[in-house]
Amino acid sequence: MNSTNRSALQASNREMPLLQQWMQQLHLDFPLLASVFILSLTGLFVLYSATGQDVAEVQKQAMRLGVGFVLMVFLAQLTPQTLQRWSPYLFMLAIILLILVLVAGVQVKGAQRWLDLYLFRFQPSELMKLVAPMALAWFLAETALPPRFVRLLASLILLAIPVVLVAVQPDLGTSLLIASSGFFVLFMAGLRWRILGGASLLLVIFAWPIWEYVLRDYQRRRVLTFLNPESDPLGAGYHIIQSKIAIGSGGLFGKGWLNGTQSQLDFLPERHTDFIFAVFSEEFGMIGAIMLLMLYLFIVLRGMFIAAQAKDSFSRLLAGSISLTFFVYIFVNMGMVSGLLPVVGVPLPLMSYGGTSIVTLLAGFGILMSIHTHRKMLSP
Amino acid sequence: MRREQLKDHHSEARLFSNRAIVSIIMILILITLLLTRLVYLQVIDHKYYTTLSNDNRVKLVPIGPTRGLIYDRNGIVLAENLAAYRLEIIPENVDDMEALLQQLATLVDIREHDLKQFRKALSQKRTFEHIPLRFRLDDHEVARISAIQHRLPGVQIVAGLSRHYPQGKTFAHVIGYVGRKDVQDLKLIDRTNYISTSHIGKSGIEKFYETHLHGSVGYQQVETNAQGRILRVLQQTQPTAGKDMHLTIDAPLQAIAEQALGEFNGSIVTIDPRNGQILTLVSNPGFDPNLFVNGIGYKEYQALNSSDSQPLYNRALLGRYPPGSTIKPFIGLAGLKYGITNEHYEVYCPGYYIIPFGEERKFRDWKRSGHGIVDLDDSITESCDVYFYDLALNLSIDRISPFLNSFGFGHKTAIDMPVENAGLLPSRDWKRQNRRQPWFPGETLNTGIGQGFLLATPLQLAHATATLANRGTAVQPYLSLDKDISTEQTSKDPLLASVEEHHWDYIIKSMTHVVHKHKGTARRIASDKFKIAGKTGTAQVFGIKQEEKYDAEAIDIKLRDHALFIAFAPAVKPRIAIAVVVENGGSGGAVAAPIAAKVIKHYMSKGSS
Known part of the structure; x- marks a missing residue:
């Protein structure tokens, strides 16, 4: 950082309102911070209702949010260049951790996802959600965009490693999220439409072998149940049926906070984790759901705006991927809860109860803020 | 860093912008999809899901x-x-x-x-x-x-x-x-x-x-x-x-009746002839109904079910007995009505009867020595069989059957109970249809003394007695005293309506002679306080051969005669009609009549209710 840059910064600061000055000094993006904060707060209220007014659970979630916010602020202080430099090493570390999980991980509900670090349990796949697009963005930003075919192939292999490692845990939801975050990097980098079309065609061709040999029994059942939930109303279809009842009975204005019978009377399973949107929609109705959706949309668009404003390829690709992946979370979760998509274990960002995912998401926003608040220093 | 120099920052930024715009368009499409889904669930199908939600939580x-x-x-x-x-x-x-x-x-x-x-x-x-x-x-x-x-x-x-x-x-x-x-x-x-x-x-x-x-x-x-x-x-x-x-049932009277029947198997049905109310409906032996309430054990049930005395069998409504001589007042009335006999007509009873111009078969009187010269009154009082053989033969089954039918024989009384037997009233048609045989004159004779095919339930007997006591006005027997669920009904059969008053007088008077005359078969139950009109009956359980003598002591108790008694009291303006059937009781006069008397006396002593 040289002195000309600093004075230029101070000069521009003088024209800004005080709040924005503060934000710039802390390297925070106010619209993003405010919307994420409102979302988190809303999440705590809904969680209070969904857990049957369990204050202890809400406190735990608030703690996690706190940790996430600290990490977000910390990451916002780093320059994108630092992140870019670290990317390959972080990626390698994450791969090692994923292999460690498979070898020495803790089994929870039949899936091996956790590393027991004595102090806390850690899910390396969550780290990979951020590190995989970082590594890919770093790799692609090395050369001019759009990438040549060889580099594209190499980056696909690079992406395939974590995707496969997570898929065999098995954690199809996270694996798909990592794959899509990587795909978004490639897409933003200018992946040619021809290749995209060809890949889609291949996917269709390979759909049957994947169905038959790759997917596990419970995953196949989820898809089948999604296609016809009534076929197993008390078993696998129960989630979707009860969730649709919750959302549908909420109506336009909802049953009111703490008054959702589907959630308060235990009919809705997984209501404080993956199905929290059903609780929200039941209690706040369509009006509430649309407002929530708009808030999410605002965050996504703000992320895309930040990406567009970025001055270097790495930042653009990373910011675009983070924003679009965030949208994938929202769409997959809401789609699943409302019965549009099969049940995949994807939480509703910042609302669902659960540790690592919240921290990862907030860390992602930290990176977005870092990209946005450090861009001026690059411009000459 | 060398590669960095090859980059065209502007074209890369443009490329990115294009891709970002495509992405945002995709995002908006997907958001619209979600919104449509919400509208579909929360507005269009809202009612349906509200119903499901209520079905979930609200239970009846x-x-x-x-x-x-x-x-x-x-x-x-x-x-x-x-x-x-x-x-x-x-x-x-x-x-x-x-x-x-x-x-x-x-x-x-x-x-x-x-x-x-x-x-x-x-x-x-x-x-x-x-x-x-x-x-x-x-x-x-x-x-x-x-x-x-x-x-x-x-x-x-x-x-x-x-x-x-x-x-x-x-x-x-x-x-x-x-x-x-x-x-x-x-x-x-x-x-x-x-x-x-x-x-x-x-x-x-x-x-x-x-x-x-x-x-x-x-x-x-x-x-x-x-x-x-x-x-x-x-x-x-x-x-x-x-x-x-x-209920119309009089519990103390029922207890008295049950007690009077004692160890005998049998039935006592008592009706108030003025209104058809059933006062007692005894079927002996009974059983403890409390055993059935919470499920009777297999052993206990077997014991009840396989018992020789069949305690689960409702004799009052289902038991079919030959009425024996208790049928005689009805036959006598038919004889008077049709002019077959009259107050003066007499018959010589030598102790047996032979159908004129028929086979040389002797129809025996219960009294082997015979009753001598008897008129209708004597024949009812002393229960002469020969007189009724003669009367029945002259009446013919074609007149007996419809006449008994108008007293309720052969069909259900329609009492307010779930089961009831119709008994059996034989006729020429009945025999042709059921036995594929013509009617023989000898069978008319048997019918005339209440034997042969003729069978009646104790309830039917009591009901017919009440109709007799009412001089032809039949009352519908019933058990529920609650007006809203049972209706008191009286009816008069046209056949009985055409019976002249003095014929009723004659038969009822003859029935009082059964109890109150010194030759009456039920003379031992006579009371000074009121007059009882009755008729004894002794029904054969099995046939006795021509020259064989019936010896009550010698034969198996199961084959002993059933003792019957029908009565009403007082003879004028009767308030109670009764039918008593004592299975294997022997003589109607000696066994059944005293049992009936106990019930009647208890009822009469209580005064009118």
């Missing part, structure tokens, strides 16, 4: 009605509901189930069977549900548990109602009993109304007036959670209790 819990009580005409309780206690356990409140079960076993009698049922329910039901361990605790068991109940969390004593018949076997055949509803019952009833009713009338009044006694079910609308635990009551519709019933 039925509340069974209390069964109506049954009283006799004096207000004496014949069927009541008693508190019955059962022991229940709520598993979620119990820390150590095994220890608790062991402790309970020291307080109440817990059988292997109870334990097995309990464990089965324990594994199937939810932990907050009440699981019964023992039913019908006795008072001591209730006391022992109650004393230390505060130290037995999760243990409950629950009071329910159980049907009880305080008079036991005396009214078993009238009241019948209730039992657990079964598959057969389910076909006949409104299942919704019986959803929380465990018992249903199986026989007698309990069955016939089931709807009346049962009442209708009530409901509680409750909110439950996903586990089915009731959280609160939203709405309640009280059940309508079953209506109480008063």
